Amino acid sequence: MKAYDAIVIGSGAAGLYTALKLPREWRIALLTKENLTLSSSQWAQGGIAAVVEPDDSFRLHYEDTLAAGAGLCEPEAVRVLVEEAPERIRELIALGVEFDRYQGRLAVTLEAAHSRRRILHAADATGRELVRALVEEVRDLGNIRVVEEALAIDLALDGGRCRGVLVDALGVREWYMSPVTVLATGGAGQVFAYTTNPAVATGDGIAMAARAGVALRDLEFVQFHPTALAIDGAPRFLISEAVRGEGGQLVNLAGERFMGRYHPQGELAPRDVVARAIFDQMQSSGATHVLIDLRPIGEATIEQRFPNIAHVCRKFGVDVFSEAVPVAPAAHYWMGGVLTDLDGRTSLPGLFAVGEVASTGVHGANRLASNSLLECLVFAHRIAEAVRSSGISRTAAGIIHFPPAAAQSPVNFELVQRIRNEMPWLVWRTCGIIREADGLRRGLEQLQMWKQQLSGVDATTERATLEVRNLVIAAELLLKSALLRTESRGGHYRSDHPAPDPAWQVHTEIAEGRLFQTPLAVAKIRPTSG
Ligand SMILES: Cc1cc2nc3c(=O)[nH]c(=O)nc-3n(C[C@H](O)[C@H](O)[C@H](O)COP(=O)(O)OP(=O)(O)OC[C@H]3O[C@@H](n4cnc5c(N)ncnc54)[C@H](O)[C@@H]3O)c2cc1C
Structure with a gap:
């Protein structure tokens, strides 16, 4: 058993920033299942x-x-979120994050559904620059112990509190104990056949929280990014929204611009509108993609603003300076997540959640572009402030003893592999951009059968199997929530209920295995100490 003052699970922007913001005199474990730089x-x-x-x-x-x-x-x-943003940006600059500048001032660009230019960027690799600076700082601090290749498996529950987490670090099972555990495990794009997310996005945080009975909210809301690279054999690499912000145009295979037919804002309509428009174009023509033409942006701007996109496209045989790029929608961001209050507290005392895994209430049914990295920073800061002022006793977890994790149990790898291959296609078909009741029911039946077949899997099983179990749990909760919401709103589109329904201006919540509606309200969770 290892004891820390705080445990942070996940090394994306949310986890890194939380670890940096927690008190410097605390001993903090920062766990990540691959390495510090593999994240959305x-x-x-x-x-x-x-x-x-x-x-x-x-x-x-x-x-x-x-x-x-x-x-x-x-x-x-x-x-x-919006009022605390400028202060967090100032902190990033002080930490050494190099945002692009124009004539000495911070350069800002426009993205879909923003009424002003307010997107700070570092060329077209803002995340890389952000993570670089945060990782350097984390490595410099003596109080943060980074544990890479450490898979968090399940939360340690005792006396109605979270006391830490069971971890597999390079094959060794161990309990990490702490009075403060922070879930920063990101999203679950891997439940879909097409996703922009990295392989680590397997919904582990949602599944761990669900197994512990922690309240989850709005899981039916997934954002599909309209423009992911669609070339056989290439990953669904993102062609950023900023490309359309700078003048990139969507055309179908007949060479026609089509967005004007779907929305007055054309290419800059909200993401769900653009994704469905592209999907509609693909379905009506039978094509597997549409095209995005970067040439209207101009060569100089492409070189300056989108060097990485140009580079990756070239790698897969497309020259953005002379031809349009094949694109199609892909699952991108999960708006729903672990229900938190404004200080990141979850319904389980001792457990906090931040970043994409959390549902703070800032995204509603559809996330505004570039608000998610911001959410990571703003709520990481708030968790640290809340913990600092809560009087949580740093030694509280030290007295609890959990049994040593047992040896690994055998699993049917063929079955696990089959589920890993088939499940993302099932979810893409039944709970993708367009959903309807029959498909959702069929999808759920299959998922529940797989869940049953995996019921022998426990915390002692190896990583790939644990991830598949988590994916199946996350997918089941997603489909159940999507079936319950009999309307269309934001990222959730039901062809059998194609309009928003005012009676459905409510959240969906899952707690202790029950799924129900809850009225709009910021979660009120009583701070606890000790
Ligand atoms: C291609 C792409 C482009 C995007 N562009 C933008 C953008 O321009 N602006 C914007 O605001 N948002 C953007 N987003 C969304 C944004 O990047 C994410 O929502 C945000 O980074 C999530 O941060 P996070 O820290 O919550 O999770 P992540 O960055 O995904 O990090 C999750 C971490 O948790 C670890 N982890 C997961 N499970 C476990 C486990 N069981 N045990 C241990 N560790 C675990 C992972 O390894 C990873 O380190 C983009 C997303 C993608 C995929």
């Missing part, structure tokens, strides 16, 4: 939204966020 955060391209220009205002950023969220944002959470 590292892959983020477009940038971070914040009000920094005089023609912009908190009110406008707030209103844009609420509009994208389609009636399900928590206004108080959004207010916190």
Whole structure:
């Protein structure tokens, strides 16, 4: 058993920033299942939204966020997000994050559904620059112990509290104990056949929380990015929204611009609208993709703003300076997650959640572009402040003894492999961009059968199997939530209920295995100490 003052699970922007913000005199374990630089955060391209220009205002950023969220944002959470953004950006700059500048000032660009230019960026690899600076700082601090290749398996529960987590570090099972455990495990894009997310996005945090009976919210809401590279044999590499912000045009295979037929904002319509429009074009023509033409942006701007996109496209045989790029939608971001209050507290005392795994209420039914890295920073800071002022006893976990983890049990690898291959296609077909009741029911039946077949899997099993178990749990909760919500809103589109229903301006919540509706309200969770 290992004892720490705080354990942070995940090394994306949320986990790194939380670890940096917690008190410097605390001993902190930062666990990550691969390495410090494999995360969605590292892959983020477009940038971070914040009000920094005089023609912009908190009110406008707030209103844009609420509009994208389609009636399900928590206004108080959004207010916190936009008002605390500039201070977090100043901290990043002080830490050495090098955002692009124009004539000495921070350069800002436009992205879909933002009414002002407010996206700070570092070329088209903002995440890489952000993670670089955060990792350097983490490595410099003596109080943070980084444990790579450490898979968090299950939360340690005792006396109604979270006391830490069971971890597999390079094949060795061990309990990491602490009065403060922070889930920062990111999303679950891997439940879908097409995703922009890295392989580590297997919904472990959601599944761990579900097994512990922790409240989850709005799991039906997934954002599909409209423009991921669609070339056989290539990963679904993201062609950033900023490309359209700078003038990139979507055309179908007949060479026609089509977005004007779907939305007055054309290419800059909200993501769900653009994703469905592309999907519609693909379905009506039978094509596997549409095209995005970067040439209207101009060579100089492409070179300066999108060098990485140009490089990756070239690697897969497409020259963005002379031809359009094949693109199709892919699962990108999970708006729902572990229910938290404005200080990252979950319904389980001792457990906090931050970043994509959390549901703070800022994204509602659809995330505004570039608000998610911002959410990681703002709520990481708030967790650290809350912990600092909570009077949590640093030694509280030291007295608990959990049994040593048993030896590994045998599993049917063929079955696990089959589920790993088939499940993402099932979820893509039944709970992708367009959903309907029959498909969701069929999908659920299959998932529940797989869950049953995996019921022999326990915490002693090896990593690939544990991840498949987590994927199946995350997918089941996603489909159940999508079946319950009989309307279309934000990232959730039901062809059998194609319009928003005012009666459904409520959250869905899962707690202790029950799925139900809850009215809009910021979660009120009583702070606990000790
Ligand atoms: C291609 C791409 C581009 C994007 N572009 C932007 C953008 O421009 N702007 C923006 O705001 N957002 C963007 N997003 C979304 C944004 O990057 C993510 O929502 C955000 O980075 C999530 O950060 P996070 O720290 O919560 O999770 P992540 O960055 O995904 O990190 C999760 C971490 O948890 C670890 N982990 C997971 N499970 C376990 C486990 N069981 N045990 C131990 N460790 C575990 C992972 O290994 C990883 O280190 C983009 C996303 C993608 C995929």
